[in-house]
């Protein structure tokens with residue numbers, strides 16, 4: 048599969064804070080790529096570097112084969128960050144109309160109608176944004192992000208602070224857009240969400256990628272064997288040597304079984320190792 052985003056040794060420092068430290072990234076066409084990490088790990092900084100909103104200190108980035116600062120890139124990508132860009136006093140329709148003009152969208156009435164239909168906001172087209180619920184606002188931000196049919200979406204915590212039902216709706220939307228061909232770069236704190244949605248993930252901690260792969264690969268590589276003896280339980284990595292050594296040292300073995308960690312467990316283990 049072709050790399051649609053590629054970053055080599057990307058580094059960004061703010062004063063004495065190293066927000067991103069020699070990061071390598073490869074996002075393939077058609078995938079949902081999850082970029083996971085705790086608050087302050089460097090996720091938003093990465094999105095800004097990949098979308099031409101910020102210059103790196105060093106490292107190389109190509110997006111759709113070009114420098115992210117190339118003038119024609121903006122029309123091919125969709126960026127969803129927070130709700131701050133919505134005009135509260137304008138209606139839902141007017142907000143999209145404004146963006147349609149900025150993007151120079153032809154046949155904009157029909158395009159706006161179809162986009163509102165996709166995010167299930169057609170009935171709210173004439174409502175002022177200030178009257179919308181949080182979930183509806185998030186769907187409007189989503190509509191604005193996809194209005195110009197970008198093939199590559201950067202979604203910065205798209206389900207943060209949403210109730211579970213609305214978060215599910217947003218995840219369904221992401222899946223649908225991906226099925227229709229969009230490549231998605233998604234940041235989240237939510238490991239369950241990443242496990243459910245993403246084809247591949249990278250785990251970011253303190254500006255460094257600590258591991259990457261499919262959620263299944265990551266979980267499998269951290270699989271443990273639990274040996275239960277009369278004395279208690281002991282967890283051993285799923286490796287021949289470690290397993291034989293532990294069995295040799297154990298007293299009477301009552302049970303042996305394997306346990307696959309959740310993505311959250313993997314992340315907690317890796318970030319603990321880093322400290």
Ligand SMILES: Nc1ncnc2c1ncn2[C@@H]1O[C@H](COP(=O)(O)OP(=O)(O)OP(=O)(O)O)[C@@H](O)[C@H]1O
Pocket residue numbers: 061062064065066084085086087088089090091092093
């Ligand atoms: N403009 C800036 N000036 C100074 N420091 C910054 C700036 N932007 C980010 N930082 C710092 O860089 C680090 C990474 O921030 P970033 O916003 O990329 O993290 P994040 O993973 O997106 O966090 P969150 O999940 O809370 O949004 C943090 O320590 C942050 O305080």
